[in-house]
Amino acid sequence: MTGVNHNTVRYMVGKLFAGERLLVMVGLLGLVLAAISALYIGFNGATILPEGNIESVFSFDAALGLFALSIAAIMPLANLSSRNRAIIRWLFIQSALYAYAVETIQHFRGINPRFSEVGTTADTIFGALFGLESFVLIIATVLLAISFFRRRGYEALKPLVLSIRYAFVSTMAAFAGGIWMIALQSRYTGDAGNLIVLHGLGFHALQALPLLGWLLMRSNMDAKITHRWVHIGSISWTLAILFVAIQTVLGRTLFELTLLPILSLVMLLAWLSVAAVSARKFLSGESLFKPSKGKDRGLS
Numbered sequence: 001m002t003g004v005n006h007n008t009v010r011y012m013v014g015k016l017f018a019g020e021r022l023l024v025m026v027g028l029l030g031l032v033l034a035a036i037s038a039l040y041i042g043f044n045g046a047t048i049l050p051e052g053n054i055e056s057v058f059s060f061d062a063a064l065g066l067f068a069l070s071i072a073a074i075m076p077l078a079n080l081s082s083r084n085r086a087i088i089r090w091l092f093i094q095s096a097l098y099a100y101a102v103e104t105i106q107h108f109r110g111i112n113p114r115f116s117e118v119g120t121t122a123d124t125i126f127g128a129l130f131g132l133e134s135f136v137l138i139i140a141t142v143l144l145a146i147s148f149f150r151r152r153g154y155e156a157l158k159p160l161v162l163s164i165r166y167a168f169v170s171t172m173a174a175f176a177g178g179i180w181m182i183a184l185q186s187r188y189t190g191d192a193g194n195l196i197v198l199h200g201l202g203f204h205a206l207q208a209l210p211l212l213g214w215l216l217m218r219s220n221m222d223a224k225i226t227h228r229w230v231h232i233g234s235i236s237w238t239l240a241i242l243f244v245a246i247q248t249v250l251g252r253t254l255f256e257l258t259l260l261p262i263l264s265l266v267m268l269l270a271w272l273s274v275a276a277v278s279a280r281k282f283l284s285g286e287s288l289f290k291p292s293k294g295k296d297r298g299l300s
Helices: 006-014 019-042 052-078 084-107 119-149 155-184 195-217 224-247 261-282
Strands: none
Touching: 019 084, 019 119, 052 084, 052 119, 052 155, 052 195, 084 119, 084 195, 119 155, 119 261, 155 195, 155 224, 224 261
């Protein structure tokens, strides 16, 4: 088994967020807006009549902010040309800024930004553009995902790139849930199905799975074992989303003691176990960036 070039890995890890200051600022803006919303809820409550819900502002802005930060972290690793990277970056930035504006302003005006029953014609137009911007965000994400699935010659970064690929699969499930909500003009389906769980769990793969790959990449474990752990953790997360999706399609709540919710929980616990082992390996001191005794074992 060939050894890993530690300097290459160190250099590539250092590229996380590199050149993406604007996208990072957009992500941080979402977290700031979420914090302001939380303060408002603490002093005034979450409801603004007739339709406003500041809890929705908090969850949406925080989630989109984390999504933008996640994209900013991995964008430099996508091996894109400067032109293509700039195009994808600005697709993300303008979509996020419009989404922040409509979600935040409309709810503070007491208007549901997506499915208003009391808004004016202008509010309806803003809502329609909101849906259109969602598709722009999907296009930008697909373009970025393609670059990772096409990438070659990344042996030193294989655990991280592999986990990012899995994360984009889950993200596509999240987008499917979002499109479904737009079509229904509601987050609810069937008797008790709630699409927001599928939507949120899918997007959080962009934090959960690359973190797993990053920790394993920086461990000094055997390459085959490292890749196996990435597959186990990522497949567990993906199966959890699949079981959530099936339960939601059936129109049933996830908060019941039936087979699919239990299987979803088991899969998430499996991912958590792999993440815990990975973190322990990283924190044990046997990191790629710390000298180890004997011959180095690579990740290639």
